[in-house]
Amino acid sequence: MNSVLITGANRSIGLETAKQLSAKGLFVYLGSRNLEKGEAVVKELNDQGFQHIKAIEIDVTNPDSIAAAKNTIEKEQGKLDILINNAGILGTNPQTAANASIKDIQEVFDTNFFGVISVTQAFLELLKKSESPRISNITSGLGSLTLHSDPNWKYYHVKAAAYGPSKSALNAYTIVLAYELRELPFKVNAIDPGYTATDFNGHNGPGSVESAASFIVKHTLTDENAPTGQFFSNDIEDETGMSPW
Template sequence: MKTVLITGATRGIGKEIARQLAEKGLFVYIGSRNIEKGIEVENQFKNQGVSNIKAIEIDVTNPGTILSAKEQIEAEQGKLDILINNAGILGGVPQKASDTPVDAIREVFDTNFFGVISVTQTFLDLLRKSDSPRISNITSGLGSLTLHSDPGWPYYDVKGTSYVPSKTALNAYTVVLAYELKDTPFKVNAIDPGYTATDFNNHSGHLSPENAAAFIIKHTLTSEDAPTGKFFSNDIKDESEQSPW
């Protein structure tokens, strides 16, 4: 049975990814900053007949919890097959380039960018024990510099000084990590679930969490000849097109 860790998996898209992967027969660790909330979600799933799932405490901004989670998964599973870096925060709004406090920007980067790096680096040795390791970094189309420079893009006016560049930086990290691991079985990709209705955006998105999760899983449970170092967006309907960076 393959094992997956999903950060930020107690609600929204992360929770739905956990559900769908568990239903596909994977053993899923529900990453949660608050272990009580994680256990609550775990019990919800088990009451629905989903048993191959377990809450695990991991705060991506707290190196101690990251290491503890790694040690727990190593003791229980011996390896990790899939890491889905899903945890993220929006930060306060508006986020004007002229006056957003640096500390507010740093807080968002600590979760959305540095947190991903901390988790990934800590779990790399467990992922290397897998025959087909996968790392999916959950990003946003708002991280695309190309789209943000196009006045015809539907979200052209949705700018921000912390969330937007944090996802741009995450995309860049995905590229360099994928390049470093290109001669190994790893597949490392950035995946944008699209504008999804969740608590994150006060349920204003036009896509459902079920749809978003299915898209992420499609580009995570990939074959050995699948691409790596790519940016896949659920908002681009022609899958032959590369999502613009």
Template sequence: MKSALITGANRSIGLETAKQLSQQGLFVYLGTRDLKKGQSVVEELKKEGFQNLQAIQIDVTNSDSILEAKNIVEKEQNKLDILINNAGISKGFPENVLTTSISDIQEVFDTNYYGTIRVTQAFMELLKKSDQPRISNITSGLGSLNLHSDPSWKYYNVKLASYFPSKALLNTYTILLAYELQDSPFKVNAIDPGYTATDFNQHSGPGTVEDAAAFIVKHTLTPDNAPTGKFFSKDIEDEAEVSPW
């Protein structure tokens, strides 16, 4: 049985992604900062008939927490097939680049960018033991430099001083990581599930968590000949096209 770890998986898109992967026969670790909350979520899911789910405590801003989670997965699975770096935060809107504090920017970067690097580096040993290792970095169209430079883009005026650059850096990291792993079975991609109604945006998005999660699963459970180092966005009408970075 393949195994997957999803950070920030105790609610919204991360939780729905865990449910859908479970339905496809994977063993899924729901990464959560609060283990009790995560365990409560898993208990409810099991009552609904979901199987192969386990809450695991992981704070992507804390190296000790990440190592403890890695040790648990190693002891129980001896490898990891899929890592979905989903944990992310925002300081909200508006967020002016001239007035947003360095501390606020650092806080967002610590989770959205550095957190992904911490987790990926810690779990690389276990991912390399998989026959088909996959790393999906959950990003946003708000991290696209091309789109943010296009005045005709529908979200052109949504400029967030910490969230936008943190996702742009995450996209850059995806390219670098895919390059480093290009001669291996790894597939590393940045996936934007689209503007989805979640607690993250006060449920203002038009998309559903079900559709967002399905998009993530589609571009994570990929065949050996699938692309790597790409950016896929659900907000792009033609999903066959690689989205603009």
């Protein structure tokens, strides 16, 4: 049975992704900063008939927490097949380039960018033991420099000086990581689930968590011929879903 770790999976898109992957027969580690909250969610899922889901405590900004999670999965599985870096924060608003505090920007980057790097580096050893390792970095269209420079883009006026740049940096890191792992059977991609109605944005997005999670699953459970080092967006209306960087 293949295993997957999803960070920030105790609610919203991460939770729905856990449900969909569990339904497909994967063993899911449901990452949560608070173990009690994660275990409560898993109990609810078990009551709904979902199996092979275990809550695991992981704070992507805490090296000791990451190491403990890695040791647990190594002990129980011996490897990890899929890492979905889903944990993220929006940060305080407004986020203007002229007035956003360095402290607030750093806080967003600590989770959305440096947290992803810390988790990824910690789990690479276990991922390399998988026959078909996958790393999906959950990003946003707000991280696309090309789209943000296009006045005709529907979200052109949605600018956030901390959140957007943190996702741009994540996209850039994804490209470098995919390149470095290109000779191995890894598929490393940035996946934008689209503007989705969640607690994250006050339920303002037009998309559903079901659609968002389905898109993540689609571009994570890929075969050996699938692309790597790409940016896929659920807001792109074509068959590939490939988004401009």
